[in-house]
Amino acid sequence: MNPPLLEVIDLTTQFKTRRGMLTAVNRVSFSLQAGETLGVVGESGCGKSVTALSILQLLPRPLARIASGRILFEGRDLVQAGPAVMKRIRGNEISMIFQEPMTSLNPVLRIGFQIMEPLRKHRGMSRRQAREEAVRLLDLVGIPEPSSRVDDYPHQMSGGMRQRVMIAIALACQPKLMIADEPTTALDVTIQAQILELMKRLQQEIGMAVILITHDLGVVAETCRRVVVMYAGRVVEQAPVEELFQRPAHPYTRGLFDSLPRRRAGRELTPIPGSVPSLLQLPAGCAFQDRCRFSDQDCRRRPPWRELRPGHTVRCWRPLEDH
Numbered sequence: 001m002n003p004p005l006l007e008v009i010d011l012t013t014q015f016k017t018r019r020g021m022l023t024a025v026n027r028v029s030f031s032l033q034a035g036e037t038l039g040v041v042g043e044s045g046c047g048k049s050v051t052a053l054s055i056l057q058l059l060p061r062p063l064a065r066i067a068s069g070r071i072l073f074e075g076r077d078l079v080q081a082g083p084a085v086m087k088r089i090r091g092n093e094i095s096m097i098f099q100e101p102m103t104s105l106n107p108v109l110r111i112g113f114q115i116m117e118p119l120r121k122h123r124g125m126s127r128r129q130a131r132e133e134a135v136r137l138l139d140l141v142g143i144p145e146p147s148s149r150v151d152d153y154p155h156q157m158s159g160g161m162r163q164r165v166m167i168a169i170a171l172a173c174q175p176k177l178m179i180a181d182e183p184t185t186a187l188d189v190t191i192q193a194q195i196l197e198l199m200k201r202l203q204q205e206i207g208m209a210v211i212l213i214t215h216d217l218g219v220v221a222e223t224c225r226r227v228v229v230m231y232a233g234r235v236v237e238q239a240p241v242e243e244l245f246q247r248p249a250h251p252y253t254r255g256l257f258d259s260l261p262r263r264r265a266g267r268e269l270t271p272i273p274g275s276v277p278s279l280l281q282l283p284a285g286c287a288f289q290d291r292c293r294f295s296d297q298d299c300r301r302r303p304p305w306r307e308l309r310p311g312h313t314v315r316c317w318r319p320l321e322d323h
Helices: 048-055 083-089 111-122 127-140 159-171 189-206 217-223 241-246 251-258
Strands: 006-017 020-032 037-041 064-073 094-097 177-181 209-213 226-231 234-240 305-309 312-315
Touching (some): 020 064, 020 234, 048 177, 094 159, 111 127, 209 217, 226 241, 234 251
Parallel strands (some): 037 209, 177 209
Antiparallel strands (some): 006 020, 006 064, 305 312
16 A cells, blocks of 8 residues: 555644643544545534644644644655745645635635635746636636636625635645535535535546545545544544444444434434533543443543454444444
């Protein structure tokens, strides 16, 4: 197997608060091959977005810092990279689609200018060349009449069209890796399907790798090859997508599936009991122990990683296969 395009090793990211240091990402590790789609799932506040921001060094400093770990992108450690190196990488080799396009796009700049900016900065295009490429990108992502819409402002577009513009900006320099942070959350179901289909098609054409951050397991099933499940800042399970859906091993992963709506009439939702513990006061051992019906004395100690099958690992003292 070829070396991974991206390898995150024991990444720990902390935030300074009035009540002390908050560990938002706690020794997270995963890897990504070139051209692969990796899903990162979990409840809100589990550390998905902070992991993505850590990769691109977009953390709000000095309140946040990477406390330890390595982020290897094509063998280069991004944790040790200086601001000049990261400026060359962001938007060029690694791009990101943020969750809410209306707050990510500059409201006082035309969308054409915002697409042209990375083209001129990273690819050295003239203004005319960049404008022609911006029109082509808008057409590529399905914006009607791109030659006239290129001069629109963000507020003149619908939510789905603004998200397409964000994808056009992310694709401008044909990056090797695109991080999509909840790219369809604010969109209706029809537009969600169009955006996901667009991302899949463009990924196949360009051959880039994708990290898809979401809480929607349906989106994961349609688009991802492997899945990382996070809870309270930690990775609790990793598996190929078919394996995870057929044989989830961590009780938290099983709880996510059980809480999904079912087609069968009369079937009630089964929510996960309790609530996520405070990241400032995590219990010793497994962070999920107070919500898990299988917890026992062992769960008060830090659970080990167990490899159940090739590619399927779980951090749990009592994987569901043991019951």
